[in-house]
Amino acid sequence: MFVKHCKVEIYLMPLKLQDSRKQQEIHHINMSRVDTIGSLELVMRDLFDIPDDVEVRLWNKYMSNTYEQLNKREQTLQEAGFYSGQIMIIEIRNKDGTWPRGGTGEGKKDEVRAQELVLCDNPGCKKPAKLHCAQCKEKTCSGCAGSHLLKKSKKGHNMVEYKDKTQQGDILYCTTHEHEKCELYCEQCEIPVCLKCLSGKSHKGHDYTETSALFDLKRTCVIKDRDSIKNHIQQLKEQKEVLDTNLKETKEKYKNLVTEVGVRKEGILKAVERAANNKVQKIEDLKTLDINQIQAQKEKLEQQIAKANAVLESQEGLLKGHSPSELFSFESKASDLKDIPEMIVLKEHSFKKGLLSTEVIEGGFGEID
Incomplete structure (x- = not known):
């Protein structure tokens, strides 16, 4: 008994096509993974209006500065290691027999470095x-x-x-192939890969991102996180300054209250001295309560500032360090530091003079509210 297995391709592979004469123009098409290099050439000839009798060669741009010539017309796109968003360039031979990119055009792999x-x-x-x-x-x-x-x-x-x-800080080396640089990042496997990894079957048809772009993205995240923490620290410092002012004004207000009570006490008989002392004691109790609340919130803000500064110092070291592994393992701490405590609202107190009489000295001395 013979069993036949069929595979169905649901999503076509998006490709970017360019003419070497006009590389600023990019055309987007979708092709099957089982289409051949030869069929891709026909599509590009038709797209860029290149006659059949004009000799061309195709280039696969698989990194930011490296091009590889495609010379096996019978090879499928999947066999050639194409991935989603691959950039393909068609090159037309000069009339004098030379090629604009140089090389022999005899099927050898040519690498062309482009300065960005x-x-x-x-x-x-x-x-x-x-x-x-x-x-x-x-x-x-x-x-x-x-x-x-x-x-x-x-x-x-x-x-x-x-x-x-030097760019040594931005170089990742393959964990599978020793001394090989990882210039791409496999989005499906979520690991950096080298050129030897791409030639294997485990990454066929996967999508890739350049590690340099990923480094830039990580750096942008760290810078954004750092700026957010700096802004958070600034807000904490501004609140601390407000508390310092409130503390000074609160002490001054309570000092004035004590002075008012003292003036009031001097103007009445010695019989009311005990009542005056009671009121002063109440003022001191309220003063101690409010100052303790302010000092407690001030200490809390200082602890948050110290914690945020520690995280900031760690991230500054991460930005200036040379450890790609630490950079890849970076996790944002800004969300953990965004809580800013609400400012305490102190009750306003004042001294109200009472109607003093010889019969009710205590009741007529005054009240602190």
């Missing part, structure tokens, strides 16, 4: 980066270098030419 424009990290600046601060890990153009050097830094600044900076 790196921009200044200063917000709002779109100029090319010329310098790199080794301490802050930031890129600057010539115009922004001065303002960067004026920024406060515990470790100072070390500006070097951007082309001379």
Whole structure:
């Protein structure tokens, strides 16, 4: 008995097609994973209006700066290791027999390195980066270098030419293939992969993201988290300043209340001295209660500020460190620090003079409310 197994392809693979003469124009199409390189060439010839008698060759852009020639026309897209969003480039041979990208065109694998424009990290600046601060890990153009050097830094600044900076901190090495650099990140397996990993079957048809882009995204998350914590600390400090002012004003108000009671006491008979002392004691009790509440909230704010500063220092070290594993394991702490305690509202007290009489000295001395 023979059993036949059939596979059904539900979702086609999206591809991006470019003409080497106009690489700024990108055309999006969907193709089956079992379509061949030859059928892809026919589609691109028709799309870019290239006659059949004109010699072409196809390139697979599988990293930001590397292109691989596709020369096996009978090979399927899946066998060639295509992934969703793959960029394909068609190149037309020059009339003199040469190729615009160079190479022999005889089926050998050619790698072409392309230099990408790196921009200044200063917000709002779109100029090319010329310098790199080794301490802050930031890129600057010539115009922004001065303002960067004026920024406060515990470790100072070390500006070097951007082309001379080292990138060792941004390199991940494959755990499966020793000494191989991981320049892509497999979104399905959620692990960095090297070129040898891509040639295996375990990652066929998967979607990939460049690790450099992932590093930039992680750095953006850390910077956003850091800025959020800085803002949180600033809010805590502003509340502390309000409490300091309230504490000073509260002490002054209670001092004035005591003075009023003293003036009142001096104007009446010694018979009311005991009543005056009772009122002063009540004022002191209220004063102690309010000051204790303010001091307690002040101490709580100082503890939160210290905790937030500790997290901030840890993340500053993460940004300036050279550990990709720690950067990948980063988890945001900003949400844990966003709670800002409500300001306490103290009851306003005042001294009301009473109608003093010889019969009811206690009742007529006054009240503290």
